[in-house]
Amino acid sequence: MDKTYNPDAIEQRWYQHWENNGEFKPSGEGTPYAIMLPPPNVTGSLHMGHGFNNTIMDTLTRYHRMKGDNTLWQPGTDHAGIATQMVVERQLNAEGKTRHDLGRDDFINRVWEWKEESGGNITRQLRRLGSSLDWSRDRFTMDAELSEAVKRVFVQLHEEGLIYRGKRLVNWDPVLHTAVSDLEVLSEEESGHLWHFRYPLSDGSGHLVVATTRPETMLGDTAVAVHPEDERYKHLIGQTIRLPLVGREIPIVGDEYVDPEFGSGCVKITPAHDFNDAEVGKRHQLEVINILTIDAAINDNAPEKYRGLDRYEARDVIVHDLKELGLLQDIQDHKLMVPRGDRSGAVIEPLLTDQWYVKADVLAAPAVEAVKSGKVKFVPANWDKTFFNWMEDIQDWCISRQIWWGHRIPAWYDAAGNVYVAHDEAEARQKYQLSADLELTQDEDVLDTWFSSALWPFSTLGWPEDNTALKTWYPGSVLVTGFDIIFFWVARMMMMGIHFMGDVPFREVYIHGLVRDAQGQKMSKSKGNVLDPIDIIDGIDLETLVKKRTSGMMQPQLAAKIDKATRKEFPEGIAPHGTDALRFTFASLATTGRDINFDMNRIAGYRNFCNKLWNAARYVLMNTEGQDTGLDNAEVELSLADRWIISTLQQTEQDVTRALDSYRFDLAAQAIYEFIWNNYCDWYLELSKPVLNSDSATAAAKRGTRRTLVRVLETTLRLAHPIMPFITEEIWQTIAPLAGKSGSTITRQPYPVADAEKIDATAVADMEWVMQFITGVRSIRSQMNIAPKQQLPVLLNEASAQDQQRLQANRDFISRLANLSDIQLLDGAAPAAATALVGKMEILIPLEGLIDKEAEIARLDKEISKLDKVIQQSSGKLRNENYVAKAPAEVVEKERAKLAELQQALSQLQQQRAALK
Structure with missing residues (x-):
C-alpha cells in the first residue's frame, strides 16, 4: 500500500475493473432484490440531490448483493422532452435556424445525434459516484422497445375509455408553446399591483368594485361572484353588470368560493384563464371565453382595439382606458406568487386548449388501496398521508405536450376531425375499417415525459413480453426518491403498474429529504x-x-x-476529498425523511476518517505481512484486547445490519465510524503493541493478536464496503490473503453476520474498565497541563476485589498506554491530588513535584479572565433585542451555540482551578 491515501489513484481504476468484469450484474441466485434508478434527464448533470439519492441506492444494492440476493439495480435515462428540445433548439438558433427550418423528421434526427454525442454526461458522472448499476441493461425512455410499450399502454387505456381528448385549462408556457405539468412550474413571490375597478350595474343603479392582479383577463370575464350570505351583495345575485370596454352583460352569481373578507368581497370570474374561476364557471354554467393566443397575446375574441397586443401591453392600455372612463378606483402595491416555467422563465398562463387526458381517479383507487392495505409501505410512514391527500382529490391527468421530441401520440385524424387511435396508421385503417384513399394525419403532440416514466418499473424489464426478467424483478423491492415527486412519479407508477401488471411496482418507498447548504x-x-x-x-x-x-x-x-x-x-x-468521504457524509446525514444540511467541515472530517482507516491498514500490514496470522490452525492465545475487539465487532455488525434493514443510513454510518475510529484504531491497535513488541509474550499470543488484527480489519472492510466501496476494495486486496479470504473482489464477498457465540461479555466489561482507567489518567493530564511524556505515579482508593483483580491482569497494558511509573493501592488517608473515577474506585495523581502549582493557578486565572470577557461580549449581544430581531436567524443561532461552548469551557477551567487549592 502507498504511504499516503490518494483516492484519485484508486477510484476510477476500481470502477472500471468492476464494470469490465460484470460485477454489477445480478448473480442469478438467491432472493430477487431490485431497485429502479429514477431516470435522470439525459440533458442533466450531477447535483447534490443525485449524489445523496445514489449513495442511498448504491449502499442498498451493494449490501444486498453481498447478502447473496439476486440483485438488480436498473439504470436508464429519461428523454426529458422539453429540456432536450430546448438544448437542440438553442444549437439551431446559434446557426441562425429554427426547428421549423429543418422540419419534424430532420429535427428529431438532430436530437438523436445530440443524444449520442452529449447525452451520456450524467451516466459518466454516476460512475464517478461509484453507483454499481447493471449498465448492460441500460435503458432510455425513447428506446424502440420502451416506445412500443408506451403505444400499447396508450391504445389500451383509450380502448378502455380511460384516455380521452378534451378542451380544458392547462398550464401554458407562451414561449415554448406547450402545456407543462405543475412540477415544471416554479411559483415565487414577486412585487406587483392590485387594481381595483368599478363594474357598472346594468340597470344604472350603481357599481361593484372588483380587484385583480391581471387586468388584461377582464376581457374574458363572464361573471362577477359574491358570497351568497354576504349582506352587502346577496340582493344583487341574479342581476347583471355591463363589462367595461367590452359591453357584454354578465351575471352576478353567488358562490362560496368568494371570501367576503378579502378586498371588496366581489370577484371577477374568467373561466378560460383561471383554474379556480373555471370551477366556479362549471357550477354556474358560465360562458368560457378565451382571449389569449398561444403567444399570450390578445386574440380576436376581444374588442378590436386590443387584438394582437402582448398581454402586458394590453394590460397598460386597459388600465389607461378604464382610468379615462372613471372606472379605475385604486392601485395598490401587492406581493403575489407568480408562476414561471422552469425551462423558459416565462410567466405561465392558464389557457383553454385541446389536450389528451387520463381519467386518473379510476386508476388511483387501486393505488390508494395498495397503501392502505400495506402492500406498499412508505418510509417514513407519515408520507402516506401526503399520498392520500393527493390521490383522493386527484384531477384528470393532462398527458399531451405541444413539442416534437418525445413519444408522438398514436392518434390519426381525418379532414372532418374524427380521431382514430392505434399503434400505427395501418392498424388504424384496419381497426376502424377506413378506406385506403381517406387521408389521415397523425396527431402533432407528444406525450408528457411522466407518462413513459410511469411505465419504468415494467417497461425496462421487457414488458409486454412475459419474460424471465419481469417474473424475477417485478415487483421491485424498494423505490428511493425525494418527496417532491411522490405524486408526479411514484403515484403514477403505482397506477400504471397495478393496472397493467396486476401488482404494485415496488413493496416499499423510501422518501429522503432535500440536500440543503x-x-x-x-x-x-x-x-x-x-x-x-x-x-x-x-x-x-x-x-x-x-x-x-x-x-x-x-x-x-x-x-x-x-x-x-x-x-x-x-x-x-x-x-x-474523494468519493468515499462524500458518500460517507451523505450516509451519516441520512436521518429518515429529513432534509440534510451539507457542511463542508463534516466531509473534511470524513476525509480524515478515510485517512485513518488507510493508516490503520498500513500498521496491520507492517505487523502481519510475512508473519504467522494463524492460517494453519496453529494454537492461538487471545488477549483481553483481542477478545474485546472481536466481541465489539459482533455488536457493531448487529447494529449496522439493523440500521440498513430499516433505512437508517445515519445509524449505520455512525456505528461503522465509532468502531473503526474509536474501538479499532484508537484502542485496539494501541493495545496490540504491548503483545507484538513484548519479549515475554508467547508465540501463540502474538499469533492470536496478528490473526485478530487481520480478521477484524477484513470483516470491517466488508461491513463498510456498501457505503465506502473504493477504499475498502483497495485495502481488502492486500488484507484478504492474510485473513485467509479468497476472491477477486470485495463486492462479491459475503456481508458480515454477527455470531453471538463470539461475544465475551466478561472481556467487554473488563476492557471497558481498562479504558475508563486510561481515559481517567489522560483526562487529568489534560486538565492539569501535564505533558504526555511525563511518567506519573497513580494511587487507587476504594478499589474493590474485582478492581484489584482487573488491575493485576492488565497492569502492563495500563502502565504502557497511560505512561505510568507506578500504581499503588492506597492504604490510609488520600493526599491532595487530582482525581478521576472508575466506577466507585478513585484514581489519584499527587501533583506535588509534577507541576508548579502557583504558575498553573496563574495560568488558569489568566485563561478564566480572558474567557469571561468573551462570554460577557457574547451574552451582551444576545441580550440586545435589536440584534436578535434584525440579525439573520442562522447568525443568532450560531452566536447562541458559541456562547454555550464558551460557558462549558469556562466551567472546565474553573473545576481545574478548584482542584489546585
Missing part, C-alpha cells in the same frame, strides 16, 4: 450556494469555482454578491 438554505444558482459533487470529489480552485457559480448571471450585483460570498466561504477553493 450548511445554513439550511435550499441550494440554487440564484443564491450562489450550489455545490457540484464532482468538485468535492476532485477539488476545484477558487477562480474556477467563482466563475462556475456566477456564469450566465444577468444581474451584475447578484454576481458580485455571489463572488464575494464564495471567496469568503472557500478562500482556497475546494480541496479534493
Whole structure:
C-alpha cells in the first residue's frame, strides 16, 4: 500500500475493473432484490440531490448483493422532452435556424445525434459516484422497445375509455408553446399591483368594485361572484353588470368560493384563464371565453382595439382606458406568487386548449388501496398521508405536450376531425375499417415525459413480453426518491403498474429529504450556494469555482454578491476529498425523511476518517505481512484486547445490519465510524503493541493478536464496503490473503453476520474498565497541563476485589498506554491530588513535584479572565433585542451555540482551578 491515501489513484481504476468484469450484474441466485434508478434527464448533470439519492441506492444494492440476493439495480435515462428540445433548439438558433427550418423528421434526427454525442454526461458522472448499476441493461425512455410499450399502454387505456381528448385549462408556457405539468412550474413571490375597478350595474343603479392582479383577463370575464350570505351583495345575485370596454352583460352569481373578507368581497370570474374561476364557471354554467393566443397575446375574441397586443401591453392600455372612463378606483402595491416555467422563465398562463387526458381517479383507487392495505409501505410512514391527500382529490391527468421530441401520440385524424387511435396508421385503417384513399394525419403532440416514466418499473424489464426478467424483478423491492415527486412519479407508477401488471411496482418507498447548504438554505444558482459533487470529489480552485457559480448571471450585483460570498466561504477553493468521504457524509446525514444540511467541515472530517482507516491498514500490514496470522490452525492465545475487539465487532455488525434493514443510513454510518475510529484504531491497535513488541509474550499470543488484527480489519472492510466501496476494495486486496479470504473482489464477498457465540461479555466489561482507567489518567493530564511524556505515579482508593483483580491482569497494558511509573493501592488517608473515577474506585495523581502549582493557578486565572470577557461580549449581544430581531436567524443561532461552548469551557477551567487549592 502507498504511504499516503490518494483516492484519485484508486477510484476510477476500481470502477472500471468492476464494470469490465460484470460485477454489477445480478448473480442469478438467491432472493430477487431490485431497485429502479429514477431516470435522470439525459440533458442533466450531477447535483447534490443525485449524489445523496445514489449513495442511498448504491449502499442498498451493494449490501444486498453481498447478502447473496439476486440483485438488480436498473439504470436508464429519461428523454426529458422539453429540456432536450430546448438544448437542440438553442444549437439551431446559434446557426441562425429554427426547428421549423429543418422540419419534424430532420429535427428529431438532430436530437438523436445530440443524444449520442452529449447525452451520456450524467451516466459518466454516476460512475464517478461509484453507483454499481447493471449498465448492460441500460435503458432510455425513447428506446424502440420502451416506445412500443408506451403505444400499447396508450391504445389500451383509450380502448378502455380511460384516455380521452378534451378542451380544458392547462398550464401554458407562451414561449415554448406547450402545456407543462405543475412540477415544471416554479411559483415565487414577486412585487406587483392590485387594481381595483368599478363594474357598472346594468340597470344604472350603481357599481361593484372588483380587484385583480391581471387586468388584461377582464376581457374574458363572464361573471362577477359574491358570497351568497354576504349582506352587502346577496340582493344583487341574479342581476347583471355591463363589462367595461367590452359591453357584454354578465351575471352576478353567488358562490362560496368568494371570501367576503378579502378586498371588496366581489370577484371577477374568467373561466378560460383561471383554474379556480373555471370551477366556479362549471357550477354556474358560465360562458368560457378565451382571449389569449398561444403567444399570450390578445386574440380576436376581444374588442378590436386590443387584438394582437402582448398581454402586458394590453394590460397598460386597459388600465389607461378604464382610468379615462372613471372606472379605475385604486392601485395598490401587492406581493403575489407568480408562476414561471422552469425551462423558459416565462410567466405561465392558464389557457383553454385541446389536450389528451387520463381519467386518473379510476386508476388511483387501486393505488390508494395498495397503501392502505400495506402492500406498499412508505418510509417514513407519515408520507402516506401526503399520498392520500393527493390521490383522493386527484384531477384528470393532462398527458399531451405541444413539442416534437418525445413519444408522438398514436392518434390519426381525418379532414372532418374524427380521431382514430392505434399503434400505427395501418392498424388504424384496419381497426376502424377506413378506406385506403381517406387521408389521415397523425396527431402533432407528444406525450408528457411522466407518462413513459410511469411505465419504468415494467417497461425496462421487457414488458409486454412475459419474460424471465419481469417474473424475477417485478415487483421491485424498494423505490428511493425525494418527496417532491411522490405524486408526479411514484403515484403514477403505482397506477400504471397495478393496472397493467396486476401488482404494485415496488413493496416499499423510501422518501429522503432535500440536500440543503450548511445554513439550511435550499441550494440554487440564484443564491450562489450550489455545490457540484464532482468538485468535492476532485477539488476545484477558487477562480474556477467563482466563475462556475456566477456564469450566465444577468444581474451584475447578484454576481458580485455571489463572488464575494464564495471567496469568503472557500478562500482556497475546494480541496479534493474523494468519493468515499462524500458518500460517507451523505450516509451519516441520512436521518429518515429529513432534509440534510451539507457542511463542508463534516466531509473534511470524513476525509480524515478515510485517512485513518488507510493508516490503520498500513500498521496491520507492517505487523502481519510475512508473519504467522494463524492460517494453519496453529494454537492461538487471545488477549483481553483481542477478545474485546472481536466481541465489539459482533455488536457493531448487529447494529449496522439493523440500521440498513430499516433505512437508517445515519445509524449505520455512525456505528461503522465509532468502531473503526474509536474501538479499532484508537484502542485496539494501541493495545496490540504491548503483545507484538513484548519479549515475554508467547508465540501463540502474538499469533492470536496478528490473526485478530487481520480478521477484524477484513470483516470491517466488508461491513463498510456498501457505503465506502473504493477504499475498502483497495485495502481488502492486500488484507484478504492474510485473513485467509479468497476472491477477486470485495463486492462479491459475503456481508458480515454477527455470531453471538463470539461475544465475551466478561472481556467487554473488563476492557471497558481498562479504558475508563486510561481515559481517567489522560483526562487529568489534560486538565492539569501535564505533558504526555511525563511518567506519573497513580494511587487507587476504594478499589474493590474485582478492581484489584482487573488491575493485576492488565497492569502492563495500563502502565504502557497511560505512561505510568507506578500504581499503588492506597492504604490510609488520600493526599491532595487530582482525581478521576472508575466506577466507585478513585484514581489519584499527587501533583506535588509534577507541576508548579502557583504558575498553573496563574495560568488558569489568566485563561478564566480572558474567557469571561468573551462570554460577557457574547451574552451582551444576545441580550440586545435589536440584534436578535434584525440579525439573520442562522447568525443568532450560531452566536447562541458559541456562547454555550464558551460557558462549558469556562466551567472546565474553573473545576481545574478548584482542584489546585
